[in-house]
Amino acid sequence: MSFQELYNKHCKQGHHYTYGTAGFRAHNSVLDTVMFTTGIVAVLRSIYLKSKFVGVMITASHNPPEDNGVKIVEPHGEMLVQNWEPIATKLANSASAGFTQLESALKAITDELHIDTTQLACITVARDSRESGPRLLAALRAGISVFSNVKIVDFELLTTPQLHFLTHTLNSSSSPSTVKESAYYDHFISMWNQLTQLHHVTELPFHLTIDCANGIGADKVKELIAQAGSVLASSLSTVNGKTDTFQLLNESCGADFVKTNQTFPANCSPEPSQLYCSFDGDADRVVFYYMDDKENKFHLLDGDKIATLLAKLLADLLHQCGLSDTLNLGVVQTAYANGSSTKYISDDLKIPVSCTKTGVKHLHHEAVSNYDIGVYFEANGHGTVIFSSKFVETIDIALQETSKTNKNKHESLLSLQLFSQLINQTVGDAISDMLAVVATLSILKLKPEDWDQCYHDLPNRLTKVIVPDRSVFVSTNAERQLVSPEGLQAKIDELVAKYPKSRSFVRASGTEDAVRVYAEADTTENAIELATKVGEQVK
Ligand code: NG1
Ligand code: ZN
Known part of the structure; x- marks a missing residue:
């Protein structure tokens, strides 16, 4: 034609x-x-x-x-x-x-x-x-x-x-x-096997239920589990895997549903202290969650919690290899990252943290430009870790120089190398991120509650406001402040000043015809009130 x-x-x-x-x-x-x-x-x-x-x-x-x-x-x-x-x-x-x-x-x-x-x-x-x-x-x-x-x-x-x-x-x-396609499974299974064998992981410290959002991730993660062997096959199971019932895609399930509603997805019967995760429709995002054994409450382990978990493991490994001063590690977040996570990364982990505009391309760019190991995640679970060529060369050389007699250092170097391959560095990947998180928790022998202890999220609220023309909402400072419409930022600042530990910002969505309002504060009531009041100013 x-x-x-x-x-x-x-x-x-x-x-x-x-x-x-x-x-x-x-x-x-x-x-x-x-x-x-x-x-x-x-x-x-x-x-x-x-x-x-x-x-x-x-x-x-x-x-x-x-x-x-x-x-x-x-x-x-x-x-x-x-x-x-x-x-x-x-x-x-x-x-x-x-x-x-x-x-x-x-x-x-x-x-x-x-x-x-x-x-x-x-x-x-x-x-x-x-x-x-x-x-x-x-x-x-x-x-x-x-x-x-x-x-x-x-x-x-x-x-x-x-x-x-x-x-x-x-x-x-x-x-x-x-x-x-098999190159994908072969690669990640091989890295998983090598890393977990190095750390003598014979079982996971929990059962992991994967909510596949009735999307393509279901078929692909099942394929991976089937090929991976006994450790994964005995501890992982899937729900919401009806890929061929089109109308069920992302319906009351999936990463976005769980993150937005802060609740378990459909078809999931939670058991205390077991781990759960949700992919989104194309499996480039993942969030984890669990139910505690005291109050049987839902607890979200989102992109911020994933970033902190991985950053801590990588920082510890760098330290064990004596490479903390040679290779710089940093975390990249967006304005949607919970304030407690940012504080924990900089004050407790003492790792540099930067903030970029929404959208992984911005986070990726910042990570590549600034760090040898750049951990970047959006709060909604979209992210990965990238490693520079200096990282690859430094680890290669150090591995050659470290005789196997210095067993601990050799193991830490090898762990870093394998970890960098277990992560899909090209883009955020629910399957690969899930393997990286499960490997980390297994190596450190952490239950979901232990992982959750590192910091406590500030109560927060994310809402959407439909406006006649979202293009008038122009922001600066990694989307944390508005320069237009004129006067609106001053009103937001005034409202924010009224609530303890609070923060709020407004930006035009890049994927939907709407404006997003984010607020966090000392209590859930205050976060909701602040988001509502800021939202009223936007209309
Ligand atoms: P917008 O619609 O620009 O807020 C949303 C997500 C982003 C990113 C993109 C791409 C929030 C607040 N925003 O962007 O993080 O994932 O979709 O899918 O979650
Ligand atoms: Zn996606």
């Missing part, structure tokens, strides 16, 4: 698209056009990067089943570089205006970037379990097929982090044609 025929078949006019925090996301019915143009963008990006594999993931993560979305993955697994986001937006909105507009926008871009569209493009694609996935994938593939010299690796159903990992693996491999 010609370019125009493909366009006519898949594109509709009239919708306005924006590349948001997590790519394009909307109701599936308006997404065919943007799938088509995202296919084109991926091809251009691959050619621009000298035929490296560029990934395209079709998912709407924690959003409702009828939504969908698409995001582009860079060759080494990062999110699309920010200066290409306007290109993606431009092509989508040109296509939405008409074929001629799309054609001329494409020409303007290829001319400006000197992209020869006859060169080879290499693309990986995958989708989550949504009903609209196959149709949208067809639109995406049509966009890709506008170009004749393309190699596509279609992984079909994957979690988002699997696609990031496999895209990176393909680009690093000398024989890309041999890279299959």
Whole structure:
């Protein structure tokens, strides 16, 4: 089919698209056009990067089943570089205006970037379990097929982090044609086995129930458990794994539901002191929780608790190797991190902590720029740990120099090395993060209550306000202060001053047409009152 025929078949006019925090996301019915143009963008990006594999993931993560979305993955697994986001937006909105507009926008871009569209493009694609996935994938593939010299690796159903990992693996491999989905399981199971064997972990200190949000993570984590062997198979089980009942996706379950409602998901019968976790719809986020044995209350162990647990283990290991002054470790958070966690990291762990704008691409960037070991998590459970090339070289050299007679140091060095591989460094990954947390708790022999003891969350409230135009809410200082609308920040400051230990901020969501209000304070009543009063100022 010609370019125009493909366009006519898949594109509709009239919708306005924006590349948001997590790519394009909307109701599936308006997404065919943007799938088509995202296919084109991926091809251009691959050619621009000298035929490296560029990934395209079709998912709407924690959003409702009828939504969908698409995001582009860079060759080494990062999110699309920010200066290409306007290109993606431009092509989508040109296509939405008409074929001629799309054609001329494409020409303007290829001319400006000197992209020869006859060169080879290499693309990986995958989708989550949504009903609209196959149709949208067809639109995406049509966009890709506008170009004749393309190699596509279609992984079909994957979690988002699997696609990031496999895209990176393909680009690093000398024989890309041999890279299959199994490379993901082989890698993480091998690291898990080596790390836990080194620490003589023969059983977990709890049973872990995984709520899979009825999403693609269910099939993939089951596959991993089945292949992993007895320690995991005997201590892990899954609920909410109905991937093929589309309307159940994220319904009363999943990481977003648990974090927002601070309660157990559907189909989970909690037992005291056992551990639970929830993935989101595309398994790039995870939060943990448990029920205590005294009051049978729900306790959330969110992204902040994950970050502190991992940062503490890594700091201890660095100390045991005598490398605390050589390799710098830091934690990156957003304004949504609970104030108690920030205080605990800096005052008790004495680890530097920085704050960035919402969206993992910002946290990732900050971690790469500042730290040899950068632990970054959003409070909602989206995050990972990244390790610099200096870290890799330093550990390699130290391992060679440390004779096995210094057994403790050798073990700590090896633990650091294995840990850096057990974490999916390309992007936050519910499965890999879960393995890292479970390994840490098993090595340190911690029960859920022990993990929870490190600090106590300040009571907090996150609400959403629908406004006529969220673009007027412009913030600064890592989104903690508003510069517009004029005068609003002063009113927020006035309200905050009235409550002990309080903090509140307002920002426009990057994924929903709404403004978010966050407040924390000394008591739950005060946090709710503060969020309500700030919310009233926003309307
Ligand atoms: P927005 O809608 O910009 O607040 C939400 C989450 C982010 C991130 C993105 C991407 C909160 C408060 N915000 O962003 O942390 O996960 O979605 O999915 O949780
Ligand atoms: Zn997600």
